[in-house]
Amino acid sequence: MRIRSATPVWKVVTLLLAFVLPCQAAQFTAELTITSPQANFVYDLKVKDDFIRLQKTVGPMTVPPFPTIYNRKTGVTWGIMDQMRQYVEASDPVKTMVMNPVVGWEFMRKDMTGTKAGTETVESYPCDVVEYREAGKDAVAYRVWTSQALAFAVKTVSYAANGNATMALRNIEEGPQDDALFTIPAGYAKSGPGAKGADSPADQTQKEKSSPAASGNIVFILDASGSMWGQVEGTAKIAIAKEVLTGLVKELPDDSTVGLVAYGHRRKGDCDDVEELIPLGRMDKEKMIAKIQALSPKGKTPIIRSVRLTAERLKNQEDETTIILVSDGKETCDPEPCGLVKDLKAAGIKFVMHVIGFDVTEEEREQLECMANAGDGRYYTAGNAGEFLAAAREVVEKSTPPYGIFKVSATKNGKPFHTFVTLTHQESGKKWSPASTSGETGTVEIRLTPGTYQAELKDTGVSGGQAPVVHLKDIVIVAGETLERTADFSDGNLVITTLLNGKPFRGNIFYYRQGEKKHFHNEMTAPSTGKLNRRMLPGVYRVEVWAGQIAGKPKVVMEDVEIPAGGSVEKTAEFLAGELTITVTFEGKPIAKPIEIKDAGGKAVFKNWSNWPKNGTRVVNLPEGTYSVLVTYGGDQKRRFENVTVVGGSRETITAAFPLTE
Template sequence: MKEYLKSAYLMTIIGLTILTGFSVAARAEQMATSPSPAENLIFILDASGSMWGQVEGKAKIAIAKEVLTDLIRDLPDNAVVGLVAYGHRRKGDCNDVEELVPFRAIDKKRLIRTIKSLRPKGKTPISRSVRLTADRIKGQENQTTIILVSDGKETCDPDPCRLVKKLKATGIKFVMHVIGFDVTQEERVQLECMANAGGGQYFTAGNAGEFLNAAREVVKKSTLPFGILKVRVKKNGKPFHTFVIVTNRESGKRWSPGSSSGKTGIALIRLSPGRYDVELKDTGVSGGKAPVVHLKDIVIVAGETVERSADFSGGRLVITTLLNGKPFPTTIFYYRQGEKKPFHNVQTHPRTGKTSRKLLLGTYRIEVPCSSIVGRPTVVFEKLEITPGGTTDRTANFSAGEVTVAATLDGKPFNTPFEVYDKTGKKIYGQWTLGRVKGRRLVRLSEGTYTVKVKNIRNTKQFRMFENLTVTAGEEKTITAAF
């Protein structure tokens, strides 16, 4: 009975460790997400000579084999699993570390067969087994859970805890959980330090009752039904890496459970059933608001995969400027919606009145002023949405008439000042009649009614008033002030 209880305790501990490794974090919402639906797991098994030691009349290696065999049978069929062991071939050899089953799609029969064939013999080179394991996973996009099962501390290298810290600092994506099986307090200190350094937890077969309730809670959370959100992200036709921000529409909770792969552009997010909004940003854009893709009202159903796409390729904006229905050149100012400073300006083509520009995904404000018309009237396009691969066309139409203001003095062309007032009496323009042709100035005015006052520069008491001057689009008029 005692042997059975000891085995049951160990199975509970390892089972808890695996379930912990298969979650993303301890909180319920975070545990409902993971970088990938396929689980990455590597066992490091102590097969040193001390594993022949007995617990309640049964060899520790025999208990470990039984527990691991049962657990491997229950692992998901899409899991990615490897097995490393140490001390199983030669006595007194610190290099007796071997990858027995390569880190790849799970082969349950091979794993079980390999574990059952182990015969403990040698030392406890924990550091070297951890280093070998890290080498195997250093190129992995997704996080790998490492489970170290040991009945003692390092016997070859000085500080395995420091090694784990260094490996984490290099950016290798792993969490390490450590199971101390029938260890002393001194041995526990070292093993627990490794678990903490690896971002995981330490468990011991000696205090199963202490965390029995926690194990039940972890099992409960780990068996929640999940659905998968698969987002394919690209930019300019190529896979694109960016973070995925998820908002639960019911609770309002917002978090980032993962990111898309730079190699494939795919993000696989595990979510509990419900409705979500998703946001992805092109954080590589500087000098303004980053382009954002919003994926709205995504319904996640247990056991199903929902696929969405996010394209940061941008689109094209074509602006055409017309004056009285004919193309003319003017300057276009580009703003990101909500910003006060334009990030670009360009002039439309003098013959076609067009400009075409490729823009990043997002919302824009476009200002098209016509500086050749008095008062510089401006057409504004608000909240222009640039969609992936799409073309947005807008036309800025201006209408105006032309008034030539001329002045003569004793019958000869005369350069003198004049002013233009709108119908409210507000002065909107002032200039001299000296234009391209001496004594004449062409003025372009929007449709409306105006007053023009021409002054005699030689005699300030003299002026000519042209009131109720009607300007019609496309028409030309000439007024002459004779002094």
């Protein structure tokens, strides 16, 4: 299969999805994970028919955390911005890639050829495998595992020279999904050019990036060339560097974003001996310390190539990154290191470069200082272990602004509760969602620069109107200190049982807030048990239970149903009904004719004017009571039955015989 670029881009993605996805999708939830050398992400995924809903829960803020809804049939993506009660709409995959990785990954394959490559089982789902190749190349660029049962790609691998990336599903749970999750909330205005107060996804991302909580990313470039075996005050420079950097790593916050590059540590005389030991990402202290301690100097000093490699990794980073270069000498492989740094800055790569010259000559110092100036950073000279430690600590402190910790714990009915935390910086008014509480512990620790904040946490998993919100005000963050606050989302439980003649049946439930005429939710009880459990926001409600299978649709109204926080209320709706069988004959043979049934008050509860009974017989379920029955043959030929009594559980039969006789 070949998809050509002449096709409009939104149609290209729709065609690609049609190739790897069946026409009708299942309904399910899952976690969608993306792992790559640059960063890792986790999304909450919900799928219903042609719609896909995504919301990022883990990963750098370079990808918007607001939910997106993608229509696979139309190619349209909506970005839902709850804070502004607005939404953005786009059908161009290039513009929506940052909001929707599913669309983005499909778009990257738009000009490739897809070839079927058998079947494999992934996450317990049998999958069709398709390999994608660029035109004229044999190497596989993408491999996609698609489940026919889910109508979705369970796993996708992108193969690249700088490291493979994988998008995969985990914790898949099949089941019906709420339609409301895949529609634009009522009252939300469309954001776009000319819209008052509208922010594009890029604007929203920029706000998050520049929020008070943003902290710098750091990449260490460490000189591990042969000259690092040289001694300073009787100790090898590499030993001093290892000790200092190990200490700095231990001092960094656990959630720091750090990377590590080294050069000259594997081969002698090789100018290409540059290695990214740890990609930029959330720091694993033990892993980073082990990598530092394992370095064994051997080769040359390819500074330019190490900086170029680092910049290549950073070119897609939205946040500015601090590069800290540690070197004991000048470039030995390529000319003009200053020129390279200037070119990289001019290319728009967002970094600041500080340089620590460790036991260097004046000529070496000039070259290294030039690089620092070109990188808008500072140059530090270190002649011994103490100076190296002081310089390294100062440059790291410049890269990690002072911060405090805001620890918030969310509970619901005495148990840990998962929810997103939205913060507002009180001085600037900037708002963003940096994290969510853990479903296991109910807590999250958020690193913030000193200042005053407000927090908002919502519970979107209960009925009863708008989602309950807990507001935490006057959150004063002090550098080096931890502030703890709690948010309680205890709700109540309503248990409804529906009985027909003492036996369970499926009843229709409608919920109303006190004083309102329009219901906010409706559902059915289980037909086998007649029961329904509904978590609800504490408050007072009116509940109506309808019996749709009984003529006249009788209902039981429950007024002033009070739901207590953390408590449970049980209600039972009982209905009594019997069967009335009406047979119509003409000259002793069954015939189909109109039937009308009225209750004792004269209200018609059953009319059968067009859909006449087959074989002249109609069985009607009626509430317990007294009725009149009218059967019309035509003209003056009518048969009326008065005072027909129906008792719960009874079965009554009447016969209307035509023609009428005197």
